[in-house]
Every structure is written in C-alpha cells, then in structure tokens.
Amino acid sequence: MTGDKKIEIKLPDLTASSEKAIVTFWHAKENSAVTKEQDLVEVVTDKASFCITAPCDGKILSIFKKVGDEVDFGEKIAEITV
Template identity: 30%
Template sequence: MEKRTFDLKTPDLGDSDKIELVKWYLKLGDLVSEGQEILELVTDKASFPVESPVEGSLDEIYFPEGSQVKKGDILGRLATKTS
C-alpha cells in the first residue's frame, strides 16, 4: 500500500487579519473520518471548525494551539493509504 498525504491549509475566512488556531481535536496518529472536525480557528468575528477532506490519520502538526496563522498556511498533514 502506498501512503498519500493531504495538506490542511488555513481556509479563506474573509478579510480577517488575525486568525488563531485555538484547538486541535486530534493528536498525532489519530484516525479521522472524512467530514470530521479536526481543528478550530477563531477570528475577531467568529469561530470556524475545519473538517477533514479525507479519511486517514493525522500525520503532522505544524502549528500548535494558540498560534497565529494566515490564509494558506499549512497547519498540518493527513495521511491516507491507497492500494
């Protein structure tokens, strides 16, 4: 089986300059289902859950909780297995 990875990027949240990664709902190695909430981002206007685009596992975390991030930052990486 081949391992495939997907980058978790900060989505476009409008014109907010301040975006904080407030919570990871998973730990490294945890399994995740497609559509499951992985992390939560907060701006000065609202809170935004980020869902997994694929089924797999959390392979890497690049920004810890409490980090200030910007649109397009790679927050973490998911790994899936393909046959």
C-alpha cells in the same frame, strides 16, 4: 491501510481582507485516525470561530500549529496520510 498519499490541511481564506486567525482547539492528535468530515481544528478571528474538518479518511501525520499560534490564510496547519 494509510500512508501512501499526503494531503495538506490549510487554513482557507476566511475573508477577502488580509487577516490571520488563531488556533483555539484541536479535536485530534498526531498519529490519530480521522474520518471524513470529522472535526479537526478550530480557529478564531475577531468574532468568528471556524471549524476545519477532515477532507477524507486517514491518519494525522503532522500538526504544524498548536493552540495559541497565529495562522495566515492559506498556511498549512496539518498533514494527513491516506
């Protein structure tokens, strides 16, 4: 059963210098179930793509950034209920 606890998915600090990333691909949709370490979303900086995975089993409650959106390091991308 899911829904008791919310976990925020944030873009990690990919580099020490201040930078943004762009969302390029969502592997999951809102309201879909996810399992721990499942691919969630990919972002790109200049020469790197970075795949963020699910930290735990749960369900995607909200997606805050769509493909093409800029994201700051530390910014919330999605929310999972567990």
